[in-house]
Amino acid sequence: GAASKPAASASGSAAASGSAAASGYKVAMVCDSSISDGGWGAACYNAMVDAAADLGWETAYSDSVAQSDYASSITSYCDLGYNMIFLPGNQYSDATVQVAKDYPDICFAVLNGAEDLPTDNITSILPNADEIGYMAGALAGLMTKTNVLGFIGGMEIDTTKAKLAGYEAAAKAVNPDITVLSAYAGSFDDTAKGMELANGMLSKNADVFFGDASAVDSGARQAIDTANGDGEIGIYDIGQPADLLGQNPCVICSVVTDNAGMLKLAMQDAQAGSFGNKTIYGSFENGCLSVGAFNDELVSADIQSAYMDFIDQMAAGTFPG
Amino acid sequence: MKLKKTLMSVLVPLASVILAFVIGAIIIAALGGSPVQAVAYLFQGAFGTPNNFASTLVKATPLIFTGLCACFAYRCGVFNLGGEGQFIMGSIATCWVATTWGIEGPGAMVLCLLCGIIAGGIWGAIPGILKITRGLNEMIVSIMLNYVATLFMGLLYTSVLRDGNVPQTAAVPDATQLQRIVPSLRVTWGIVIALAVAAVVQYFLFSTSKGFQLRAVGLNMTASRFNGFSVKKYILFSFVVSGAIAGLGGSVELLGTQYRLISGYAVGYGFDGVAMALIAQLNPVATVIVAYFFAVLRTGANTMQAGTGVPTSVIDIIQALVIVLAVAGFALVKLPQIRQWLAGRGGKKTAEKKEEK
Amino acid sequence: MDIGELILSTVRMATPILLVALAELYSERAGLVNIGLDGIMSFGALAGFMVCFITGSPFLGILAGAMGGILINMIYAYCTISLCAEQIVYGMAINIFAPAVASFIYRIYFGVSSTLAQDTLMKSIAIPYLKDIPFLGKLLFDQTPMVYFAYLMVVFTAIFFNKTKKGLNYKAVGEYPKAAETLGINVIRQKYVACMICGALAGIGGAYLTTCYVNTYSDGVVAGRGFIALSAVIFGRWSSGGVLLACLLFGFCDALQLRLQIMNTSTPYQLFQMIPYVCTLVALAAFGIKKAGPKANGKPYMREER
Amino acid sequence: MEEILRMEHITKQFGSVYANRDINLEVRRGEVHTLLGENGAGKSTLMNVLFGLYQPTAGQIYLNGKPVKITSPAEAVKLGIGMVHQHFMLVEAMTVFENIILGDKRTKGVFIDRDARRKEITELADRYGLEVELDKPITEIAVGAQQRVEILKALYRGAELLVLDEPTAALTDLEVEGLFEIIEKLKKENKSVIFISHKMREVLKISDRITVLRAGQTVCTVERSETDGAKLANLMMGRELAPSHYEKIEQPGEPVMTLDHVSYHKASKHSGLNDISLSIGRGEIVGIAGVDGNGQSQLAQIVTGVLTPDEGEADLKGSKVAKFTPNGFIVENVAHIPEDRNKMGLIGNMSVQDNIVLKSTEEPRFSDGHGAHLKKKAIHEYALSMQEKYDIRCESVEQETRNLSGGNQQKVILARELEGNPDLLVAVHPTRGLDIGATRFVHDSMIDARGKGCGVLLISADFDEVLEISDRIIVMFEGQIMGVYPGKNPPIEEISLAMAGK
Numbered sequence A: 001g002a003a004s005k006p007a008a009s010a011s012g013s014a015a016a017s018g019s020a021a022a023s024g025y026k027v028a029m030v031c032d033s034s035i036s037d038g039g040w041g042a043a044c045y046n047a048m049v050d051a052a053a054d055l056g057w058e059t060a061y062s063d064s065v066a067q068s069d070y071a072s073s074i075t076s077y078c079d080l081g082y083n084m085i086f087l088p089g090n091q092y093s094d095a096t097v098q099v100a101k102d103y104p105d106i107c108f109a110v111l112n113g114a115e116d117l118p119t120d121n122i123t124s125i126l127p128n129a130d131e132i133g134y135m136a137g138a139l140a141g142l143m144t145k146t147n148v149l150g151f152i153g154g155m156e157i158d159t160t161k162a163k164l165a166g167y168e169a170a171a172k173a174v175n176p177d178i179t180v181l182s183a184y185a186g187s188f189d190d191t192a193k194g195m196e197l198a199n200g201m202l203s204k205n206a207d208v209f210f211g212d213a214s215a216v217d218s219g220a221r222q223a224i225d226t227a228n229g230d231g232e233i234g235i236y237d238i239g240q241p242a243d244l245l246g247q248n249p250c251v252i253c254s255v256v257t258d259n260a261g262m263l264k265l266a267m268q269d270a271q272a273g274s275f276g277n278k279t280i281y282g283s284f285e286n287g288c289l290s291v292g293a294f295n296d297e298l299v300s301a302d303i304q305s306a307y308m309d310f311i312d313q314m315a316a317g318t319f320p321g
Numbered sequence B: 001m002k003l004k005k006t007l008m009s010v011l012v013p014l015a016s017v018i019l020a021f022v023i024g025a026i027i028i029a030a031l032g033g034s035p036v037q038a039v040a041y042l043f044q045g046a047f048g049t050p051n052n053f054a055s056t057l058v059k060a061t062p063l064i065f066t067g068l069c070a071c072f073a074y075r076c077g078v079f080n081l082g083g084e085g086q087f088i089m090g091s092i093a094t095c096w097v098a099t100t101w102g103i104e105g106p107g108a109m110v111l112c113l114l115c116g117i118i119a120g121g122i123w124g125a126i127p128g129i130l131k132i133t134r135g136l137n138e139m140i141v142s143i144m145l146n147y148v149a150t151l152f153m154g155l156l157y158t159s160v161l162r163d164g165n166v167p168q169t170a171a172v173p174d175a176t177q178l179q180r181i182v183p184s185l186r187v188t189w190g191i192v193i194a195l196a197v198a199a200v201v202q203y204f205l206f207s208t209s210k211g212f213q214l215r216a217v218g219l220n221m222t223a224s225r226f227n228g229f230s231v232k233k234y235i236l237f238s239f240v241v242s243g244a245i246a247g248l249g250g251s252v253e254l255l256g257t258q259y260r261l262i263s264g265y266a267v268g269y270g271f272d273g274v275a276m277a278l279i280a281q282l283n284p285v286a287t288v289i290v291a292y293f294f295a296v297l298r299t300g301a302n303t304m305q306a307g308t309g310v311p312t313s314v315i316d317i318i319q320a321l322v323i324v325l326a327v328a329g330f331a332l333v334k335l336p337q338i339r340q341w342l343a344g345r346g347g348k349k350t351a352e353k354k355e356e357k
Numbered sequence C: 001m002d003i004g005e006l007i008l009s010t011v012r013m014a015t016p017i018l019l020v021a022l023a024e025l026y027s028e029r030a031g032l033v034n035i036g037l038d039g040i041m042s043f044g045a046l047a048g049f050m051v052c053f054i055t056g057s058p059f060l061g062i063l064a065g066a067m068g069g070i071l072i073n074m075i076y077a078y079c080t081i082s083l084c085a086e087q088i089v090y091g092m093a094i095n096i097f098a099p100a101v102a103s104f105i106y107r108i109y110f111g112v113s114s115t116l117a118q119d120t121l122m123k124s125i126a127i128p129y130l131k132d133i134p135f136l137g138k139l140l141f142d143q144t145p146m147v148y149f150a151y152l153m154v155v156f157t158a159i160f161f162n163k164t165k166k167g168l169n170y171k172a173v174g175e176y177p178k179a180a181e182t183l184g185i186n187v188i189r190q191k192y193v194a195c196m197i198c199g200a201l202a203g204i205g206g207a208y209l210t211t212c213y214v215n216t217y218s219d220g221v222v223a224g225r226g227f228i229a230l231s232a233v234i235f236g237r238w239s240s241g242g243v244l245l246a247c248l249l250f251g252f253c254d255a256l257q258l259r260l261q262i263m264n265t266s267t268p269y270q271l272f273q274m275i276p277y278v279c280t281l282v283a284l285a286a287f288g289i290k291k292a293g294p295k296a297n298g299k300p301y302m303r304e305e306r
Numbered sequence D: 001m002e003e004i005l006r007m008e009h010i011t012k013q014f015g016s017v018y019a020n021r022d023i024n025l026e027v028r029r030g031e032v033h034t035l036l037g038e039n040g041a042g043k044s045t046l047m048n049v050l051f052g053l054y055q056p057t058a059g060q061i062y063l064n065g066k067p068v069k070i071t072s073p074a075e076a077v078k079l080g081i082g083m084v085h086q087h088f089m090l091v092e093a094m095t096v097f098e099n100i101i102l103g104d105k106r107t108k109g110v111f112i113d114r115d116a117r118r119k120e121i122t123e124l125a126d127r128y129g130l131e132v133e134l135d136k137p138i139t140e141i142a143v144g145a146q147q148r149v150e151i152l153k154a155l156y157r158g159a160e161l162l163v164l165d166e167p168t169a170a171l172t173d174l175e176v177e178g179l180f181e182i183i184e185k186l187k188k189e190n191k192s193v194i195f196i197s198h199k200m201r202e203v204l205k206i207s208d209r210i211t212v213l214r215a216g217q218t219v220c221t222v223e224r225s226e227t228d229g230a231k232l233a234n235l236m237m238g239r240e241l242a243p244s245h246y247e248k249i250e251q252p253g254e255p256v257m258t259l260d261h262v263s264y265h266k267a268s269k270h271s272g273l274n275d276i277s278l279s280i281g282r283g284e285i286v287g288i289a290g291v292d293g294n295g296q297s298q299l300a301q302i303v304t305g306v307l308t309p310d311e312g313e314a315d316l317k318g319s320k321v322a323k324f325t326p327n328g329f330i331v332e333n334v335a336h337i338p339e340d341r342n343k344m345g346l347i348g349n350m351s352v353q354d355n356i357v358l359k360s361t362e363e364p365r366f367s368d369g370h371g372a373h374l375k376k377k378a379i380h381e382y383a384l385s386m387q388e389k390y391d392i393r394c395e396s397v398e399q400e401t402r403n404l405s406g407g408n409q410q411k412v413i414l415a416r417e418l419e420g421n422p423d424l425l426v427a428v429h430p431t432r433g434l435d436i437g438a439t440r441f442v443h444d445s446m447i448d449a450r451g452k453g454c455g456v457l458l459i460s461a462d463f464d465e466v467l468e469i470s471d472r473i474i475v476m477f478e479g480q481i482m483g484v485y486p487g488k489n490p491p492i493e494e495i496s497l498a499m500a501g502k
């Protein structure tokens, strides 16, 4: 297997990051999964670090926080004088609302927050889950030979459901004969479950996969690689939210979400004093969603251009219909 | 002599806890943090502001319930590892009543609490019934039922009782929620209910004849049967009551703290309760104290982690060290060799006194 | 549904649980209830993963998993055997401590990256002749060596406890340590040995997950398998054959529910996930279990106490 | 004769209690040396020190003249010491065979060589006349058989010095004869035996020398030929014990308990009852004689409501028993001294006072509102008065009963069971393991109860005891009644034959 090199060690978090002139602002992230999960937690953490580096903010994080500790963790950062708390998921909404009331001067940015969540000091950051689904579904529809697609979710949360719906709709728009198999692992970190679910789908002839289950996805990719064996690669996976090309041989392309960009917008608002009462949308149009690099050996130029046509149509609002 | 013994049994665990923190401080220092600062953060997090103090009480509340749940069952000699499932079932019943029956207000709240008690009691009764009728090991049954309850809760908040666009149920209406004791502080009457339950359990176990018999059953089932106590009834009773306590805890947690069911709700409360009850040597009042100590450690640790920036796992490591060393300290004073040594000086006198007799 | 795929999946899912259940069996046979299996597994998973990642050898990874498991379990051993402290509490403590240590080490070594580090997986080895048995041969005799190891352990354990002198002495320690002591058996040593075996097997179970099953480590890889193993020991009535059946039943139910989930996307998936637990309960209730396991199970042993 | 063992200035302390205090003991090769002392005098403690199970607080042990430090039983076994413990050291989940070969270090090889070992054990058992069923699980054999297994275990290990701690407590007279023959054989092989028993007759019969212990200290060592029972009792207790004589009642009162053709698990001869009819009248003691494990336990448990008979009827105080529950019988004033005081009688981890009021916490004198609030002070005071009345020797009534000596444990049970002036008292092996003083106390208590109109069912494997205090004797064999005999001038020969099933 391809052993990826260990990334730079990130032991402490209070250490100021980035080279830009220190702005005196501080942002902290409270996350229920581990930030080294190679999935959602890591992506969000990296987004925060990247955004902060550009603007010269200090960062801190608490990860693997239990649901019952959300509020007290957030409160801790508020008491420590952080300017912004970044919450990567809708599950933190209740705790955020509760704490935000007591700390009107602190900004709370909730990734995937609901549209009705924002208040004077809460902003939602909402990547368009439908579009993510469309972008993956169109490519899957073009690539499949068996007309069976796979989708593995972690938990049955709304953004995941929307991605699944979009995936299915786009794939069917490309090729009406397609069926989509889907399942939920009930977990974001049980990699073995991901592998078993993918195996189950493989035995039903699925040949293009997409997932929204963090570390579970890596199990699924492993199952796909195993099924491909050493020979020609005939079963594919589409990655997200970072560009995963090269991580596994089966990855043909990724739907990349630029969480850092959106978070940066929120941070700029905070600096400008215009934070709150808004939802920062992330879409293909505003560049927060993008198509990652293609595996040119597996995705022919024809398919790539056909795919980009669909993406253009999506941007124009005519796809998948 | 007796004084010395009590003193030792306080001093040794205390020393152990301090030792755990010293080790923790070394780790923190090795990671480039300041240990003194870290401890200051810990105290600030747990007691620094009135609201932090209140948060610690809030955090202790569910732990008191699951601790008492374990305590009650173990006193009757049955190992109920299903506190978590019973807690969840209590929460589910409460949530269902509070959010779908269309009722609100204090009356609804009381009804919700009752339903929590009943649901927890029923869920607790299952391992009890299977034990006395089929002879099944209660540990395995209650562990399995924890998984079932957690999944059932998942089923509710992702589909059946789902409210809105995230997998969670609707929130309990304001009027039905447990009210704050002091409006400016986060702590609700839930902690008072918890303390009351602890007092009742303490009284029941040690000051009533039924409690006395229940303890006897727990210590020696055969002798209890020979002496006319209905062992099976007591086993079932203890399961039901222990489940009901956990169920009430779930109800209080839902009405006073969480307001809705959501992914990750109550994870780990059950086993925490078991550990606390055992550390407290199955004494209800001591269970309350241990639960509070756990809560201090947790809320304080959150602030410590946030303040020092060490990875969260370091905090878990320190917490585990506290348990490991504190319980080892308790065990140490109970070892025959150590007891002998403690008795060392006072020993002669006692022996002589006996001879006079 | 593809039956072959289902059986294969059953074997795969049952193997780590089986290894860990055997670990618990060895522990409980010496009177030590260890509910810290999840913790030992996660440490074994990390140790196995890191060594495999660094050396490129899954076998060294397995070995490291075993050593890591032993190391962690010595905390439990010292406190419960030498200090006679409550076993359940120490199991709990291990469950908090070990995953935290594992997570800490991983974080320090690998840092934060948007992808998980990957190690080399152990290759399957087909057993000549046996693998040619139609249908089953491919499923059962073309597996990684650790699968064979797990099943051989079942046989070995059965023979050890039922046919050998050491096994008999071992069992006596869990049944009536004082009697064992009066017969010249070194109870304390036996209990420590039991903890080492338990730590090693549970560590291997964890390492299996990251060197034979999936090629990554993440904080939640163990996902409660230790508790399932604990149940499997009770369900299997403290015999290795029984434990094997319990693990297979559990693996089968889990494999089945995953497949049912894929087939019925409209039904809430939690209903399928309940299948293994409900099946276990129903099976237990149907058979009934009167046997209570080793008599001195869970009780501390002090030589001079009556 | 050459000395094999010398224990010098042995002191053993448990917490603040001295179980042994500066004890000296010397045992010669080829002799039977008896340790005599009241319950709790420290006999077992001293032997456990010798066997390496306890580490002495102070003192030195010499074996064959050489100083030795015995740090574990394994060490003792290596040094040629064997011991039959007072409390059975048998693993219940295993068979007799497995129990005998456990921990075996004499044979090499990994696997259990069943055939060879069986042959060896069978030969050994034949040589010493010990009858055991090798393949039965321990739980399925009677107490007497378990005792034989214990002896066989020790013999199998082939010790030079064999300690027998109360081996006869659970044996019938016939079995005791057999044991004595074994001891004689060992003596001939020039092996030494340390023997412990509370039965003066046995002590006088088998001993060469006797060491008397009192309250953890050595009183003296005497030659058998130079002493007698009365002298020994005096040395042991520090006081005289008048010879006992109990009057026999020939006309009992109205029946309190009648069994009519009662059967229970008929097929299993040793743990069942087959068509039992008997009646116990007020003011009489009915003694059940018979080898242990012939249905006596089941009988006791049926007349106390613990077991429900398969067939037949029972009449309690003139009305038919509809439902068999222990509580139902307790309410009808039936008292029970069960056969196993630790397992069935006492809650070992509860205090003396809690055990004394175990059954009566709901009575107004111990609680308000039918058990709603315990009157702890009243309970404590009552327990103190019971401690006084029944001479229960303990540090305080708050001490756990687990740590009391056997005699005192039995007295706690007596204080509980007899205080309610029962109508029926069922006493099973009530004096097993008790010293002569305590035994006398128990017998006196039963006679007292009889005097107050209580019907007493005495079940005992100790034939002497049955003969001494029963007003009527019933012999049981394989779950059946073999015969009923008068307590006054009983036909001893006939009864003995009946006990053997003839």
Ligand SMILES: Nc1ncnc2c1ncn2[C@@H]1O[C@H](COP(=O)(O)OP(=O)(O)OP(=O)(O)O)[C@@H](O)[C@H]1O
Pocket (backbone or CB within 6 Å): D014, D015, D017, D038, D039, D040, D041, D393, D394, D395, D403, D404, D405, D406, D407, D408, D435, D438
């Ligand atoms: N484990 C223990 N811890 C404290 N005290 C104990 C313990 N065991 C016994 N004792 C006390 O030591 C003293 C001696 O006890 P023991 O039962 O030997 O007295 P005894 O006079 O020989 O009794 P008996 O009436 O049975 O002959 C008693 O006060 C007893 O309660």
Ligand SMILES: Nc1ncnc2c1ncn2[C@@H]1O[C@H](COP(=O)(O)OP(=O)(O)OP(=O)(O)O)[C@@H](O)[C@H]1O
Pocket (backbone or CB within 6 Å): C304, C305, C306, D014, D017, D018, D019, D037, D038, D039, D040, D041, D042, D043, D044, D045, D046, D086, D403, D404, D405, D406, D407, D433, D435
């Ligand atoms: N393990 C122990 N822990 C505490 N006290 C003990 C222990 N073993 C014995 N004792 C105490 O030591 C004293 C002597 O007990 P021991 O068992 O030696 O008496 P014994 O002479 O064998 O009596 P018996 O005739 O009843 O067998 C008693 O007071 C007893 O309670």
Ligand SMILES: [Mg+2]
Pocket (backbone or CB within 6 Å): D038, D039, D040, D405, D406, D407, D408
């Ligand atoms: Mg005594």
Ligand SMILES: [Mg+2]
Pocket (backbone or CB within 6 Å): D043, D044, D045, D086, D165
């Ligand atoms: Mg003794």
